[in-house]
Amino acid sequence: MDLERQQQRQTVGDITVPDPVICCRGVNVRYGDKPAIRDVSLDIAHHEVIAMIGPSGCGKSTLLRCLNRLNDTIPGAVVTGTITLDGQDIYDRQQDVVQLRARVGMVFQKPNPFPKSVYENVAYGPRIHGLAAGRAELDEIVQTSLQRAGLWDEVKDRLNQPGTALSGGQQQRLCIARTIAVSPEVILMDEPCSALDPIATARIEDLIDELRQNFTICIVTHSMQQAARVSQRTAYFHLGDLIEVGPTERIFTNPRHRLTEDYLTGRFG
Amino acid sequence: MQTSTLILVLLALSAVAYQLGRGRALQLVGGPRRRRDLHSLPAYYGLLTAVWCGLPALVVVAGWQLLDDRILTALVVDEMPAGTRALPPGELSLVLNDVRNLVAGNVAAESVTPAVAAAAQRWRRLDALGHLGASGLTLAVALAGGWLAWRRITPRLPARNHVERIAERVLLGCSLIAILTTIGIVLSVLWESIQFFRLVPVSEFVFGTQWSPQLAIRADQVGSSGAFGAVPLFAGTLLISAIAMLIAVPVGLFAAIYLAEYASRRFRTLAKPVLEVLAGIPTVVYGFFAALTVAPLLRLTGERLGLEVAAESALAAGLVMGIMIIPFVSSLADDMITAVPQSLRDGSYGLGATRSETIRRVVLRAALPGIVGGVLLAISRAVGETMIVVMAAGLSANLTANPLEAVTTVTVQIVTLLVGDQEFDSPKTLAAFALGLVLFLVTLALNIVALQVVRRYREQYE
């Protein structure tokens, strides 16, 4: 029984890629005594969109928050195993967490613009990292970030209005603009569309496709259609285990693990 | 019957009425097993009967309590000799006072005029009669009410809805009492203030720099000019409040930031109750702390430094008042900071901000309106605080910005104006009401602005 279970939990599919940005090896996370993810190993390639899917509570967000060490802010969270970014162990003592988070940005489930103006929201990251030499340069960073997030045309006349006054979809694109303003290598997105309507969702999905030119994107999603639309690779999680990884098309047309198949065919979720 | 006994009897009657009403409802449908045939649960029928038994009777009791003195007075005066009745109201009330004192046994019967003794006699008789009548009426109303309600019970009677409506009315009544009391207080303060402004022009009160409410009793008395320029009081209040806020706002705010953002859970559980204890200390205790410990200490320190510090100084009062307000500011700020959603912090951390950057640029920014509201509420507390300043700030109405001198505040002057025997229509007494009105208007404005700010902030993160 135990053996069978272990076999059942073994990751199916190729976890490695030829040219990884991020490598996770044997990552375990527990909150206090409660394990959240177990022995997850996964590579993430340059300029790919990788989707993480699975039932609620299976540890998708937890893994995502390991990649920029946001779990450090949760008391009681313990991460073991190794995660490297461009070959550097990000849980190394020498690692500067602040710098890491500038390189691995994050977009959250609920749009969370700061209670500041649209401009100041985007300028926040460049300001704290001193990325702009002067006002003109900062203006430019803000403008290009908003343009890349596909929001510029909508907000260029109201840069001084509060970011919280935008619509939900605009707020989420503002958060994306805010993230790309610090030029990260990787953008983590934790269910970025779950609070949005279908039209706003479609805009974000288009945006993700464009952003792939410049960034690596890990997206957690509840929607299998969304995973199919935006990602090249998909990872399926189940109760804290990475069950199956593979090219998105293959996973959706021909899942190899029974749990993956059950999930995709809607037997649970 | 004593009123308290009467109320106990009413309670007992209501309890009986409850049982009877409930029993009748059940009996009408034929026992507890058929209680589904009733419109409402049996208890509602009991409750309805009990309320009809108790409530109208209570109204009678309350009415009697309110009116008996007036009725008795009117009846007694009616019987007095024509000469006494023709007295001016002031003297008549003196006579009536004698009567009341005699009735209460405060003076011996030999020391009063026969007329008063006769009136007192009559008073006693009428009072006894009145009590008997009121008790009888109350009991009759209770029995009649209970009986009528009991009679009206049928299985289809929507007792539940009736009880609901009665409950609503009772709640409405209670809130009306609160509102009417407030209005009454405001109106009476307003009325007395108008009386005051008839004697002293508003402009002198608001802009005058001389405060010396002592009125000359003899023409040649010095220092008792009866000047009512309130500027020194406003200035003193402002000075002390400013000192208090200078202490309370930074300390309270930083304490709140530490507690909300940095402190371990252990420290938090320890520190919060301590702050609450600080908030629970009666202000009079702070007052003697200020007068007996802080003021002498300041004086001593001042002497060492070669400064002239008055025995009672604005600084001592302001310092202690600041300490008193710290927990108020810190607990409000703590609430506001904790109400900032974690997602905002995560967003900031996710962009590579450090903890202090996140607190400064995001958390405090988000909590700012709430904190401002809290500070405004704290100011209105400081302005209205009395005990500490009475004990530590002094009475001399100096117009000064020097915190080392003694100053006086609006609240202190109200206390001193009203302490001691005064004629009620002298400007000195009336001035207290005018000061009270100013105080009321200022704190009202502060509170309105503060609540507005806090409310707007709350809506933002629903």
Ligand SMILES: Nc1ncnc2c1ncn2[C@@H]1O[C@H](COP(=O)(O)OP(=O)(O)O)[C@@H](O)[C@H]1O
């Ligand atoms: N801050 C936390 N403290 C304790 N347990 C947590 C915390 N966050 C998540 N968990 C637990 O870890 C498990 C994985 O959660 P999560 O990564 O949020 O799942 P998902 O994002 O896939 O829905 C869940 O069982 C959840 O209850």
Ligand SMILES: [Mg+2]
């Ligand atoms: Mg999640």
